[in-house]
Each structure stands twice: as C-alpha cells, then as structure tokens.
Amino acid sequence: MSYKISQQxxxxxxxxxxxxxxxxxRYVIPLDKLANKFDxxxxxxxxxxxxxxxxxxxxxxxxxxxxxxxxQIAKIDDYATKFEQEKHKPISDMHLIELKQFMxxxxxxxxxxxxxxxxxxMESSLTANDKDKRIGLYARNKDAICRxxxxxxxxxxxxxxxxxxxxxxxxxxxxxxxxxxxxxxxTNVPEDYSALTGEKVTSLVRLKADMxxxxxxxxxLSNADLSAVKKLNFRE
Numbered sequence: 001m002s003y004k005i006s007q008q009x010x011x012x013x014x015x016x017x018x019x020x021x022x023x024x025x026r027y028v029i030p031l032d033k034l035a036n037k038f039d040x041x042x043x044x045x046x047x048x049x050x051x052x053x054x055x056x057x058x059x060x061x062x063x064x065x066x067x068x069x070x071x072q073i074a075k076i077d078d079y080a081t082k083f084e085q086e087k088h089k090p091i092s093d094m095h096l097i098e099l100k101q102f103m104x105x106x107x108x109x110x111x112x113x114x115x116x117x118x119x120x121x122m123e124s125s126l127t128a129n130d131k132d133k134r135i136g137l138y139a140r141n142k143d144a145i146c147r148x149x150x151x152x153x154x155x156x157x158x159x160x161x162x163x164x165x166x167x168x169x170x171x172x173x174x175x176x177x178x179x180x181x182x183x184x185x186x187t188n189v190p191e192d193y194s195a196l197t198g199e200k201v202t203s204l205v206r207l208k209a210d211m212x213x214x215x216x217x218x219x220x221l222s223n224a225d226l227s228a229v230k231k232l233n234f235r236e
Contacts, residue, residue, distance in 0.1 A: 002154040002155060002156045002165070003151075003152050003154065003155045003156070004155075004156050004157075004158075005151075005155055005156065005157040005173060005184075005186075005204075007181055009173070009204060009208070010173075010175055010179065010181055010184050011179065012149075012204070012207050012208060012211060013147050013148065013149045013173055013175045013184075013204065013207065014147055014175045014177075014179035015147075016147075016202075016207050016210070016211065017147030017148050017149045017173075017175060017202065017207065018147065018148050018149065018195050018199060018200075018201045018202050019145055019146075019147060019148075019195065019196040020145070020146055020147070020148040020172075020174075020193040020194060020195050020196065020201065021145060021193065021194055021195075021196055022139070022140070022146065022174075022192060022193055024066075024067075024139070024140070024189075024192045024193075025068070025129060025137040025138065025139055026064045026065060026066045026068075026126075026137070026138055026139075026140070027064070027065040027066075027068055027073065027076055027136065027137055027138075028062055028063070028064055028122060028126065028128075028134075028135065028136065028137075028138045029062065029063045029064075029065075029080075029091060029092060029135055030061075030062050030092045030119060030122070030134055030135065031055065031059075031061040031062065031063060031092065031094060031099070032059055032092050032093055033059070033092070033093040033094065033095060034055060034057045034059070034061055034094065034095065034096065034099060035057050035059075035095065035096070036057040036095075036096040037054065037055060037056060037057045038054075038055040038057065038096060038099060038100075039052065039053065039054050039055075040053050040055075040103060040114070041053065042113065042114055042115045043107075043112040043113070043114070044066075044067075044112050044113040045115075045162070048161055048162045049161060050115070050161075053114075053115050053116045054116070055099075055116050056118075057096075060118045060119045060120070061116055061117075061118060061119075062116065062117050062118060062119060062121070062122050063114065063115075063116055064114070064115050064116065064117060065106070065111055065113065065114050066113040066114075066115070067112075067113045067189070068111075072109075072110075072111060073137070075109060077136075079091070079102070079105060080135060083098075083102075090135065091135060092134065092135055122138070125140060126138040126139065126140055127139050145177060145196070146174050146175060146176050146177065146193075147174075147175045147176075147177075148172045148173065148174050148175070148193055148195075148201050149172065149173050149201065149202055149203060149204040149207055150170060150171070150172060150190075150201050150202070150203040150204065151166040151171050151172065151173050151186065151203075151204055152166065152203075152204070152205065153166055153167075153168075153169055153171070154166060154167075155171070155173075155186070155204075157173065157184065157185075157186050159181060159182050159184070160182075164185060164186040165186065166186055166188065167188050168188045168190075170190045171186055171187065171188045171190060172186070172187050172190045172193060172201065173185075173186055173204060174186070174187055174193070
C-alpha cells in the first residue's frame with residue numbers, strides 16, 4: 001500500500017523541509033510572427049485541465065519545452081539553426097505551417113512536456129540562461145527557493161486534479177514558499193534540485209518523526225516503503 005501525502009505533510013515540509021534551489025530549465029521560443037490560433041495537447045498532462053494548450057496567434061505567444069535532457073536541448077538548438085539557414089529567418093518567426101511541422105518533430109522525438117504562455121509571463125517570471133538570447137533556456141523565478149523532503153518509494157500525492165507518484169529512489173516532495181497544496185509536486189528527477197547550504201535533503205520520515213517527538217506522539221508510517229530512504233545518502 002502506497003503512502004499517501006497529506007496536507008499535514010505539505011505543511012511539515014513547508015515549515016521544516018530542506019531549503020533547495022531548482023536547476024530546472026525550460027526551453028523558450030517566442031512566436032513573434034504567428035498570426036493564427038493553434039490548439040495542441042501537452043502529452044505530459046493529457047486528460048487533465050492542463051493538457052489542452054492554445055496559442056492565440058497574436059504575436060505574444062511563447063512555446064515552452066520542459067524537462068529536457070542535454071541531448072534534447074542539442075536537438076532543439078540544431079533544429080533552430082537549420083531552420084534559420086533554410087528559411088533565412090529565426091525560428092521565432094514561424095508561421096502556422098512551420099509551427100505544425102515543428103510540433104510534429106517534437107512528437108516524433110519524444111518531447112512530452114510542451115506548453116504555451118505569453119510574453120508577459122516570459123518577462124515577469126522567467127530569467128534567461130544567456131541574457132543575450134531570446135530563444136533558449138530559461139529558469140522560472142518562483143522556483144528559486146522551495147522546501148523539499150525525500151519521499152518513501154511509491155509515495156503518492158494528489159492535488160485533486162492529477163496524481164503523482166515517487167517512482168525513483170530519492171524522489172522529492174517540493175513545496176514552494178506559498179505552501180499551497182495545489183502548487184506542491186513530486187519530482188522524480190531529484191538531481192534538478194540542490195540544497196541551499198550544501199546540506200543533505202532530509203527525508204519526510206525524519207521530519208515527521210522529529211515533529212512527533214516534539215509533540216510527544218508516535219507516528220505511523222507502516223504503509224510506506226522506506227527502503228529507498230534507507231539506501232540513499234540522505235539524512236534520515
């Protein structure tokens with residue numbers, strides 16, 4: 001039986017979790033010349049309210065690609081370079097047919113987290129990795145500092161819309177500073193985060209045990225698979 005993350009767990013991580021910085025980057029392509037509306041499905045969120053994505057075609061759209069490996073980043077860079085050489089314009093000037101071709105390329109090459117927003121979001125909430133380039137890698141500002149805890153393998157979290165699960169050893173529960181349950185999330189790529197002070201990320205098991213001791217109560221995590229926590233080089 002998988003351990004189910006509760007609101008109390010989120011509150012605990014918000015208060016006592018290890019402060020971490022996100023190194024997660026997303027690839028951003030402004031769509032300056034798109035003059036037509038375009039709807040698509042983000043494969044990662046298919047079947048949820050976030051799966052349906054809509055580009056307005058008003059010159060203010062941006063396309064974002066998330067969760068990319070180094071190889072995938074290189075593929076997008078290569079596609080953008082070839083596009084500019086063949087079309088004599090930057091990839092940000094794609095029109096509708098060219099955008100559809102690009103989206104087909106993404107689908108065929110396993111890019112499964114593609115979504116859209118607008119330039120206002122880009123300017124207010126994202127910071128470019130290379131400030132001299134509009135097209136490329138950006139970090140999300142609000143991801144700068146969060147609280148984290150190592151989860152038991154198999155732990156499950158549901159925000160009421162979709163369910164997430166800790167599928168790898170060392171998976172983290174990430175809670176932003178606002179502490180809102182709907183913004184909490186599980187990441188199965190813990191290497192995307194590093195502790196602010198270089199300390200080890202504390203496990204949820206340890207956090208709950210410590211808080212239980214403070215209150216003089218015992219805690220029951222018998223339904224959790226703790227093997228992953230015990231194997232990791234994390235502070236229990």
